[in-house]
Amino acid sequence: MEMINGKLLKDMLASGANNLSNKFTEIDALNVFPVPDGDTGTNMSLTFNAGVKDALACTSDDVCDIAKVLSKGLLMGARGNSGVITSQIFRGLYQGVDGMKEINGFQLANALVMGSRVAYKAVMRPVEGTILTVVREAADYTYAYATSTQDVTCLQVMEKMLEEAKESLERTPDLLPVLKEVGVVDSGGAGLVTIFEGFVSALKGEVIERQEAQESKEVAGAGMESEEFGYCTEFIIRLSEHGARNFQEEALRDSLARIGNSIVCVRDDDIVKVHVHTLTPGDALNMGQRYGEFAKLKVENMQEQHENIMMNATVEEKPKEEKPKQKYAIITVAAGDGLKDMFKELRADYVISGGQTMNPSTEDFVQAIHQVNAENIFLLPNNSNIILAAQQAASVCENLNVEVIPSKSIPQGLSACIMFNPDVDFDMNLAEMNDAISMVKTGQVTYAIKDTTFEGLDIKAGDYMGLKEKDIVVSLPDKMEVTRQLLDMMIDGESEIVTLVYGEDVNEEEANEIASYIEDKYDVEVELNNGMQPVYSFIIGVE
Numbered sequence: 072m073e074m075i076n077g078k079l080l081k082d083m084l085a086s087g088a089n090n091l092s093n094k095f096t097e098i099d100a101l102n103v104f105p106v107p108d109g110d111t112g113t114n115m116s117l118t119f120n121a122g123v124k125d126a127l128a129c130t131s132d133d134v135c136d137i138a139k140v141l142s143k144g145l146l147m148g149a150r151g152n153s154g155v156i157t158s159q160i161f162r163g164l165y166q167g168v169d170g171m172k173e174i175n176g177f178q179l180a181n182a183l184v185m186g187s188r189v190a191y192k193a194v195m196r197p198v199e200g201t202i203l204t205v206v207r208e209a210a211d212y213t214y215a216y217a218t219s220t221q222d223v224t225c226l227q228v229m230e231k232m233l234e235e236a237k238e239s240l241e242r243t244p245d246l247l248p249v250l251k252e253v254g255v256v257d258s259g260g261a262g263l264v265t266i267f268e269g270f271v272s273a274l275k276g277e278v279i280e281r282q283e284a285q286e287s288k289e290v291a292g293a294g295m296e297s298e299e300f301g302y303c304t305e306f307i308i309r310l311s312e313h314g315a316r317n318f319q320e321e322a323l324r325d326s327l328a329r330i331g332n333s334i335v336c337v338r339d340d341d342i343v344k345v346h347v348h349t350l351t352p353g354d355a356l357n358m359g360q361r362y363g364e365f366a367k368l369k370v371e372n373m374q375e376q377h378e379n380i381m382m383n384a385t386v387e388e389k390p391k392e393e394k395p396k397q398k399y400a401i402i403t404v405a406a407g408d409g410l411k412d413m414f415k416e417l418r419a420d421y422v423i424s425g426g427q428t429m430n431p432s433t434e435d436f437v438q439a440i441h442q443v444n445a446e447n448i449f450l451l452p453n454n455s456n457i458i459l460a461a462q463q464a465a466s467v468c469e470n471l472n473v474e475v476i477p478s479k480s481i482p483q484g485l486s487a488c489i490m491f492n493p494d495v496d497f498d499m500n501l502a503e504m505n506d507a508i509s510m511v512k513t514g515q516v517t518y519a520i521k522d523t524t525f526e527g528l529d530i531k532a533g534d535y536m537g538l539k540e541k542d543i544v545v546s547l548p549d550k551m552e553v554t555r556q557l558l559d560m561m562i563d564g565e566s567e568i569v570t571l572v573y574g575e576d577v578n579e580e581e582a583n584e585i586a587s588y589i590e591d592k593y594d595v596e597v598e599l600n601n602g603m604q605p606v607y608s609f610i611i612g613v614e
Contacts, residue, residue, distance in 0.1 A: 074173045075225050075274075077132035082278050084141065087269030088123040089281040091116050094265050096328060101258035103249050104543070105519040105530055106606075111258035113332060114151030114430055114456075118158060119266065121148025121432070133172045138165040146463065147434035153259040155433070155459035156190050156202055160263070163189030176228045180217035183210040183232060194459070200246030202259030209236035226274045233267040240264055253523055303429065304331070304352040305605060306359055306368035307576070308343040314362030315341060320532070326358050337518050337533040342366065344518070344576070346605070348429075367575070399493055399500070400445030403484050404431055404453050407604030410481060410572065417488035420445070426481075426604070430457050436464030440473060447497045448473045449504065453484035455541070472497070476504045480513035481602075482570055482612025514539055514557045514611035516550065535608065550577075554585055554609050561613045562593050569595050570612035572602035577609065585609065 075083070091098075091112075098112030122145030129140045142165040145158035166189065167182025168174050174182070187210040190203060197203050212235040217223045240260040244251040269279050310318055323345070324336045331349030338344075343362065347355050352370045359365070401419045405411050406426035414422050421439045425431040440448055450473060452461040458477050465473040474497075478484040490507040491500055515538045519530045530536060530546045537545040537557030545556045562569065569589055573582040579601075586599045602610060 073222075073224055074175055075134060075179065076173045077134055077137050079273070080134050080137050081127055081129075083270045083273040084123045084126050084137075085269075086273035086278040087266040088116075088120050090269035090272070090279045091119055091262060091265045093279070093282045095262075096332065096334075098258050098262050098265065100521075101255045101261055103253050103255065103258075103523075104525070105521045105523045105532070106517050106536070106538070111151065111153045112262060114154040115157055115259070115262040117432075118145060118149045118151075118154030121145065122158070122161065134174055135165070135168050135171050138168050141165065146467065147432065147437065149433045149460055149463060150430040151456045152459045153202060153262060154430075155463055156194065156259065157263070158433075158463070159190040159193040160186040160206055163187065174225070176220075176223035176225045177217050179225050179228045180210075180214045180223070180232075183228075184214045186210065193463075198247070200243045200250060201257050202263050204243065204246060205236050205239045205257065205260035205263055208239040209233075226271070229267065229271045229274055233264065233271050236260070236264045236267055249525075252526070302350070302352040303346075303348055303371045304355045304369075305344075305346045306356065307366040308345070308359050308363045309366045310341045310343060311363040318343065318362045323358060323362075327355060330354050335520055337520060369575075395444075397443075397445045398447060399491075399497075400443035400448045401451065401488060401491060402436065402439045402443060402448060403451040403488070404457055405481065405484075405604070406606075407574065407602045409601045409603040413485065413572075413600055413602065414488060417485065418491055418493070419451075419488060425457070426454055426606075430454070431460060433460045433463045433467065436461055437467055440464065440468050440471065446472060447500075449487075449491070449500070450475045451478045451484040451487055453478045453481050455479040474501055476501075476508060478508050480511075480515070480612075481572065481604075481610050482511045482513045483508040485570065485612065486511045486614065510614055512540070512561050512613040514561050514609075514613070515607050516554050516557060516609040516611075517607050519546065550608055551581065551584065555588055558585075558589060558611065561611065562589070562595065566593065566595050566613050568598065568612075568614045569593075570598045570600070570614075572600045572604070572610040572612075574602060574604045574606070574608050574610070 095112035095116040099110035102110055122141045125144035126137050126141035129137050131137060142162045145161050149155045149158040163186035164182045167185035171178065187207040190206060191197050194203065209232050213228055213232045216231045217228055240256050243257040243260055250257060272279050320336050320338055324334055327334050327347045330351050331347040335346040345359055349355050402421045403414050403419045404423045404425050405414055406424060411422045420443045423431045423435050423439055436450060450461045450465060452458045461475045465475050476487050478487055486507040487504040490503045517536055519532050519534045519536055521532050523530050525543045528543060528546055534546045534548050535550045535553040536543050537553045539557065539560055544560055545553050547553050571586055582599060586597050589595065589597050
């Protein structure tokens with residue numbers, strides 16, 4: 072194929088999106104840390120499908136117009152660091168084809184290089200051994216090949232891009248020691264390779280189709296609608312005698328995979344914890360109930376009204392004002408009704424629902440920014456995997472004074488809110504809030520979703536893990552013992568305040584037991600709160 076026109080580009084995008092949707096669980100499995108989180112494959116698939124959905128609806132046949140719509144859709148739909156970087160890659164690709172109705176092989180190679188350059192510029196501290204390395208090495212290799220090959224075709228270019236991307240991906244463990252220790256390649260790079268595989272297949276005339284479940288009532292977890300919409304379904308089962316004899320984590324996980332995604336399934340003695348995003352929550356509950364009785368269950372509708380802000384109006388346009396403009400506003404991210412209430416009590420104007428298991432998109436932040444209607448806005452992402460999306464939202468709203476406080480945890484976000492003072496100027500607040508997050512030590516207790524080894528620590532699926540900042544420092548079957556050991560590693564002679572936030576799987580008696588342990592052993596003030604958050608049994612802040 073000598074040229075890529077609009078129709079062929081749409082075929083490539085659909086093929087890449089379908090391939091990524093079909094394989095996103097495999098990419099999720101490459102994540103180094105065994106914690107239940109947003110996951111790279113899930114985030115990239117949500118991001119890419121958001122952009123491709125808009126691109127396929129574009130009525131223009133020009134490559135540049137389709138690429139522009141794709142870029143905007145990806146920008147607004149970006150979730151997680153991997154999703155933001157993916158959006159920047161294709162933003163650069165659009166810049167490389169701007170003004171072109173069709174593109175040849177050399178123009179494609181040049182656009183791929185542009186994609187890698189723009190992606191690097193979007194990250195303040197690029198890390199080698201990641202998706203950034205894969206796209207840069209593959210694009211540079213391909214460009215050199217294209218410039219030395221007479222009448223190079225688009226298929227040849229994409230085949231070379233895919234070939235070198237795969238080789239670069241295999242080299243990522245040599246650049247990131249943690250990948251080598253766990254024995255995996257970079258998950259973001261793997262997602263990009265998956266997209267390129269779809270592109271090459273389409274150029275060969277074989278558009279990859281989205282895999283669908285065979286059962287009439289089941290919808291594949293990787294389907295576009297089930298990724299963008301559906302229900303966050305969580306339940307805890309107390310195994311019956313029959314259920315305990317017959318229960319197998321892998322079997323239930325495989326059954327859930329046929330109807331949903333973002334699956335977590337772990338067993339702890341006679342208790343089984345399940346989390347799944349699905350269009351058919353009733354089916355998920357029926358699968359679980361075969362093994363025993365529900366101790367707790369929750370089903371939340373994740374469907375969000377999708378307004379294509381970038382297509383119908385520029386994001387800088389003011390929304391209709393429903394209230395007078397205020398001087399300051401704080402937008403933060405949290406999961407759990409208790410945590411949301413804590414932030415609101417500390418002057419947060421808008422709490423975006425999300426966190427570790429569901430990273431908010433750039434569009435979620437943009438909509439919140441317009442809704443608060445303030446002269447000065449502070450964004451608190453409270454998760455390292457959400458910071459880039461928040462920063463991208465701030466850059467999109469370039470005519471508004473939006474500042475991202477790079478909080479990487481809930482305790483950092485709470486501390487920043489405490490330091491906010493509506494009576495001082497913007498720069499003073501910015502300095503005080505940034506200083507506050509640097510003074511907080513964060514600990515978290517969660518459960519492992521797979522067997523692995525981290526810095527010599529053996530971790531078993533279903534065990535509880537204590538995380539000190541980003542490091543896993545203890546892993547044991549006993550949740551309470553893990554929490555005590557983690558606290559002992561965090562509290563020292565200079566500590567004054569310990570904020571203890573307990574989650575939905577912790578009862579009041581257990582929470583009070585841990586609070587008493589701290590008070591009896593250490594000369595510190597303890598603030599105990601019921602955050603009702605999923606995933607994390609305890610979130611700990613030490614100041």
